[in-house]
Amino acid sequence: MQLIADSGSTKTDWRLIDSKGKISQVKTVGFNPYHQSSEDITERLQKELLPQITAEIETIHFYGAGCFTDLACQTVKDALKNIFPKSKAEVHNDLLAAARALCGHQPGIACIIGTGANSCLYDGNKIMDNIPPLGYIMGDEGSATWLGKQLLNSYFKRWMPKELRPKFEKRFSPSVGDALENVYRQPQANRYLAQFSRFAFHYLKHPWVAKLVYDGFNAFFDKNIVQYTDYQQQPIHFTGGVAFYYANLLRQVANDRGVRVQNILESPIAGLTLFHQGE
Structure with missing residues (x-):
């Protein structure tokens, strides 16, 4: 067994x-x-x-x-x-x-985009290279934490579109004091930030939200995938809730960059x- x-x-x-x-x-x-x-x-x-x-x-x-x-x-x-x-x-x-879940015994680039984000170059047996994700403060591009951070920032700094602000406020009742407390003084700040990313899923048809998610995935490609040798010749796969639920936008980013995404799984x-x- x-x-x-x-x-x-x-x-x-x-x-x-x-x-x-x-x-x-x-x-x-x-x-x-x-x-x-x-x-x-x-x-x-x-x-x-x-x-x-x-x-x-x-x-x-x-x-x-x-x-x-x-x-x-x-x-x-x-x-x-x-x-x-x-x-x-x-x-x-x-x-x-x-x-192993995404590539099996075949080589490729395996990526995680969920609460956080990570990636590696895999030879079908072991991990050959890994661009460090650097966590929610310095990295994790495109992740739920990254999206939540952008949404909170846009709300407080007033660059979120006016028609979305009351919807965001009604759902979360955010305050600067609570945000600073949870991000800088309380544990698991990444989970606190990630919760706001759900707003993006509910309003994905809004062009501003769609572009925000698109830009996050684009940043993930720029700062992670393109750093691997011969990345354009490698099959690229993803797992994680964000990759899975925003799969259409993720594939669009890849197509716009001339690379092909194969498997996208919610869980490994x-x-x-x-x-x-x-x-």
């Missing part, structure tokens, strides 16, 4: 593959080793995951947010071994999850299941 996990800080999608290839699924809370100890993760796994699994797990493939250092990966691996002591556990970062878990199913 194989167990595959795609974990963010909020939720984790699990897939189980039995010896006959039958697939079942489980959902739990998310895990992030930057914010949780091995003991914390073990406790959550024991309460939420273990009661849903009756078969013996032989192999675990865990892909998670925050799993970019050996120490972070070991934190998760220790927790998994506490719950499944006889299993072989592998822990990888969410960027490799995207690459289905692709990861296919990747590991033959093992």
Whole structure:
């Protein structure tokens, strides 16, 4: 029995593959080793995951947010071994999850545009190059956080179109004081900013909103994709909620730049299941 996990800080999608290839699924809370100890993760796994699994797990493939250092990966691996002591556990970062889900065993450029944004050049086996995303303050172009930041800025600095301002105000009741408090003093400022991006989805038919999303994707291409060697010859794929729900605009940006986007997935878990199913 194989167990595959795609974990963010909020939720984790699990897939189980039995010896006959039958697939079942489980959902739990998310895990992030930057914010949780091995003991914390073990406790959550024991309460939420273990009661849903009756078969013996032989192999675990865990892909998670925050799993970019050996120490972070070991934190998760220790927790998994506490719950499944006889299993072989592998822990990888969410960027490799995207690459394997989107590209399989073929080379290409794999991108994530969700709450944040990231990308890599993948050779069909491992990540060969990665333009650092730099997070919501210095990077994450085109992401929900980036969009939310532009919308808040446009509202407070009055460059949002007049017909959209009352709609934005009615939905969020934003204040400068609240914004400064949540961005500069409270934790998880990226999530606070990302919530405002939903406004763009509801008013995407407005030319100003459509251009804002278009410009975000264009910036993502400029500062990430075009930096990879021979990017025009590489198949380009995306995963993440923003990429998925604004797929038409994303493909338009790519077409305008003369490059071709292939797969766009909301979540990597289905692709990861296919990747590991033959093992």
